[in-house]
Amino acid sequence: METTNSLIQLIEESIRKNWNLDAMTDYKGATLQYKDVARKIEKMHILLEHAGIKKGDKIALCGRNSANWTATFLGVITYGAVAVPILHEFKADNVHNIVNHSEARMLFVGDQVWENFNEAAMPHLEGIIELKNFDLVVSRSEQLTYAREHLNEEFGKRYPCRFRAENVSYRREELEELAVINYTSGTTGYSKGVMLPYRSIISNIEHIHKKVGLHPGDNVVSMLPLGHIFGLVFDFLYGVTAGAHLWFLTRMPSPKIIAESFAEIRPRVIACVPLIVEKIFKKNILPKVDNKLGKLLLKLPIVSDKIKEQIRTHAMEVFGSNFIEIVIGGAPFNPEVEAFLRKINFPYTIAYGMTEAAPLICHSR
Incomplete structure (x- = not known):
């Protein structure tokens, strides 16, 4: 472009x-x-x-x-x-x-x-x-x-x-x-x-x-509502100008639907609100590492490298294993979840903005 x-x-x-x-x-x-x-x-x-x-x-x-x-x-x-x-x-x-x-x-x-x-x-x-x-x-x-x-x-x-x-x-x-x-x-x-x-x-x-x-042919899943400026610009208009392939779930993006669709689509960039990431980690990722330990991991100050790598690998698979980064914005991020993402070196970005800025004010890894 x-x-x-x-x-x-x-x-x-x-x-x-x-x-x-x-x-x-x-x-x-x-x-x-x-x-x-x-x-x-x-x-x-x-x-x-x-x-x-x-x-x-x-x-x-x-x-x-x-x-x-x-x-x-x-x-x-x-x-x-x-x-x-x-x-x-x-x-x-x-x-x-x-x-x-x-x-x-x-x-x-x-x-x-x-x-x-x-x-x-x-x-x-x-x-x-x-x-x-x-x-x-x-x-x-x-x-x-x-x-x-x-x-x-x-x-x-x-x-x-x-x-x-x-x-x-x-x-x-x-x-x-x-x-x-x-x-x-x-x-x-x-x-x-x-x-x-x-x-x-x-x-x-x-x-x-x-x-x-993005490059022509890259997949993008459009989960953010297009009636909101974040989804309208970040997913849709940028995706079209880059020649990307936009996918619309046409339904509420529940953890089950995301896991199913992302495995098929394997998107290159994912933009979403914090609640989606929080739900997926708590329901689809942590419990599968260890049902008992998974519920405690967010609160533990120290997590072993082996467990962190196991969680990171599974998290990447849930989101399609092909993405450059997950861009999170539109609402405050749960501090416990964000701290845990940092622990496992998960590739996420926080974007902050408002409608009047169309929408980005800052976008930082």
Whole structure:
């Protein structure tokens, strides 16, 4: 990945360069190659154009991590609209408030969360599209209805022969141009919208690449919610610009699911919150070393080198045995667990930041 001042340029170059590589996979589901993502982006541009969406208009996305969620997001920003990612765990009234407050013109929604929402509470939306199959579930615009019904036809008119890598040509953004409005968790009332320019996002991506250094084809498991800036930038946007293969678990990342999926995927970098690491060590790793001793190891001041190496080897296997490092952030780390990771020389990194920094402030081994 070359240094540039354009996130859109990095996305375009990665798609063209990695055209035939796997880009995004829903675990136990379908895989999109970079050329498939490019087609979805192009169809998104046609849809937004025919629906009358203008540069700077807001488009909201609310759903679990998935290949279609990420392809939609890329379509939105490369078109020139502003993405409004919303955590799918938010309660319906908070989602309604975010959609209305951001003045979103369209909402892309996951089928699992859509049933909890009320379109009447979002009166200014012109349309709601379901992410699973891109079905138009609510339309208040004749333009949007026509655009969705004739989308494949319009794509065929624009590319009558074949859609190729050389057809991928996106706009170039201004550094201070608004890219994303990311709403915080709202611990003091309704969520607050943080306005993030492209400058913030590209600076984070350049830093992550220097520190982590993914290569095209490397596997990344996206566990952090894409509605949160940590997962959005660290896993997704950096992964795409590096030509990585993103995997979405599409379910709650329990220790059992992580052990099963990581053994198959063998990710190169893992970003997660401390609770996931704590649960896996306490439930999947320490008890297997010795059921009686395992429960005491965290509290022992001295652990033998043999036991430490045994635990470290098993821990590496649980996380896929192929990762450069595990990046932990988003919440305070349990001091006992962190001290134990240091004892066994486990490769982890603590990242600290906030939404306003998009998100990194410090990232240290």
